Each structure stands twice: as C-alpha cells, then as structure tokens.
Amino acid sequence: MLENKRKLILDGAASAFSMYGFKGTTMDKVAALAGVGKGTIYTTFKNKEDLFDAVLQQIISEMENIFFNCIVPEQSVSENLHSALYELLEFRKDHQVMMKLTNEVRMFGTDHSKRAMDKVEDAIIGCLEKQLIAALEQDKIYTSNPRIAAFLLYKQYMALVFDYEEKYGPLGKKAIAHLLDQHFMYALVHNKEM
Amino acid sequence: MLENKRKLILDGAASAFSMYGFKGTTMDKVAALAGVGKGTIYTTFKNKEDLFDAVLQQIISEMENIFFNCIVPEQSVSENLHSALYELLEFRKDHQVMMKLTNEVRMFGTDHSKRAMDKVEDAIIGCLEKQLIAALEQDKIYTSNPRIAAFLLYKQYMALVFDYEEKYGPLGKKAIAHLLDQHFMYALVHNKEM
DNA sequence: AAAATGACCAAAATGCTCATTTGGTCATTT
C-alpha cells in the first residue's frame, strides 16, 4: 500500500503548499490533508524539502507533458510557439498558486527551496528551448543560441504577464501573444543573420 | 547659504544611501557626512523619504542628461539605440549601488520608497520611449505602441544583465548589445506589420 | 514481520519586555 500512500501524501502536500505556502505548511497539516499519520510521510519522503521537491517535480512533469503534446509537426513554427505560449498561460492560470509560491520562496525560503523553484523556471525554459531547437532543425527559424532565445522568450513573457500588469494594468491573453509575436518571434522567423 | 547646504546634504545623503542602503542610513550619519547639523537637513527636506526622493531625482536627472546627449540625428536609429543602451550599461556600472538599493527597497522599504524606486525604472523606460518615438516619427522603426516597446526593451535588457548572469554567468557588454540587436531591434526596424 | 502511527523531543519560530536607537522638533546659539 506504499505506492498508494505516496499519491495521497503528494496530493495532500500539493493542496497544503498551495493553500498555505511553503512556510505556512506544517507536516501535521499535510498529514491531516492526506489522511495519514505524520510518521507515514517520512517513510516515503526524507523531509519537508524533499516533499516540496516532489510536489514541484510533479508540476514540472505535468507541464512538460502539456508542452510536449502541443508540438505538432504539421503546424507552422509560429503556430507551435503560439500553442506553447497559450499552454503556458493556461498552466499559469491553473497553477497560479505556484506563482505565489515563487514569490514567497524568494522572500523567505531557504536556499534549497529557492533552487527547487529555479528548477521550475529551468524546466519551462527547457521546454521552450526544445521547441526552438526542433524549429531550428527544420530551418524554420534562425538563432545562434536557442538556449538564450528561450531564456529571453521566457523573460519577456513573464514581464508581460506580471510586471506589465503591475505598472499599467493587465493584458489579455490575445494581447500578450500578439506582442510576443510582433516583438520576439518576428526576428526569430525572419532574421537570417542570427 | 541655503543652496550651498542643499548640495552638501544631497551629496552626503547620496553617499550614505549608497553605503548603507535606505534603512541603514540614519539622519545622524547623513548630517555627519554632509558636515552639517541634523536639524539643518530638515530646513531643506521634509523628512527622510523626501531626502531619498531628492537623491533619486538627482540620479534620474543625470541619467536623462546622458540619454539626451546620445541622441544624434545624423546617427541611424539602431546606432542611437545602441548608444543609449551602452550608456545605460555605463550608468549601471557607476551607480550599481542604486541597483542594490532597488533590491533592498523592494524587500524592506516602505510603500513610499518602493514607489520612489519605481520612478527610476519609469524614467529609464521613459528615456527609451522618447528615443523610440523620435525614430518612429522619422519612419525609421515600426511599432504600434512605443511605450510597450520601451518597456519590453528595458525588461529584456535587465533580464540579460541580471537574471542571465545569475543563471549562466555574466555576459559582456558586446554580447548583450548583440543579443538585443538580434532579438529585439530587428523586429522594430523590419517588421512593418506592427 | 512489515507498515503505519502519534506521543515525544530538540530546535526553530513567535510573542513579549524593555533598553537602545532613530526620525523629527524646537529652544538656543551663531
């Protein structure tokens, strides 16, 4: 019944971290939410941070699946990238709790949990990079360094979704996609000098 | 002698805020560094935050001057934007203390001093926007919204200078300029559909 | 026997008190 418990605990922990953040989540709460004894958690996970890592890893996997599923060879690069970004938007909406966590962890978290959150960022950038590389191999885009391009794409996306909203008010999904298309994708698709 | 004192105080305060940050700076230290009595500060500035504002405003003015001076009509838009970004890089180097302040204020500062730091950001974006508008009027670039373009340019620049360094190591000035040129400017200069 | 559990403990977090520091004032000095 160990594997069954693992899922229970992981789900309880995900709820707890979502509701209370990292610091606000106690192992007692996780145990209660998961409906298991506190000691049981420690038969599967080394400690709180390990549990946190596992929850994030689960989110990362979900996300990578979603990303993977929107690469459609028949689609144009631009369309694929659009799909990917829409998925990123949807993902953010579903897991907007995770974004709160990002903030909290950066402010109060330990070094370890900071690194854990960075892994999420790296995973997203990695997904984007993968798509860019695929496009690159088909000569659909030009870039000397798909990793940097993915990094910039991600940062620009985050700036539009979060920073812009803070300063000038929220932007619709449509507007964000359009802005990225005009200001970032265009160069990728047309600039042969990269 | 009031105007003379004002400069003394402003310089002392600039040093103090640079050395100790906002919280770490006491009015006694400012008075000592400026070589004036503490009470004197309050004949010119309403309070600590007002003084902080004044110091930032001075930095903003310096920065705007530098920016203004690198708009050369004979130069191409791309060159002008390059100059502006190089100046921004130089500016950051000289006032890198200010960047520390940004962090500190965001973490521990009052709402007021946060807004004060935002003004610096807005000033930089404003400078970029001004240059973009000038270029737009000469039909040298295309963009439906120079404010957003300036915002994105700034964010991308900051991401390259700070976030990228944190993740993958520092980028040289040359590399940063090149990346911005390839990934951002290109669309501005070529994408007539904006 | 193997898995699950919750009472238990050391350590960390929190609340609280009180001495010190600090932003700001104002009577005095220059």
Add this chain to the structure above:
DNA sequence: AAATGACCAAATGAGCATTTTGGTCATTTT
C-alpha cells in the same frame, strides 16, 4: 534669519519565555 544639537516620542532590536514544528521511534495495527 539661519544653523544647530539636546531632547522626545516612536520605532527598533536584543534577550528571554513560550509555543510551534520538523523529525524520530517505541508502540500498535494489519
């Protein structure tokens, strides 16, 4: 009239008592 620093109320932080919490392990359950 301008400048000043002793002075004050409020904010801060060190130090301590109390509570909470991550993690363990002897006991119970299956």
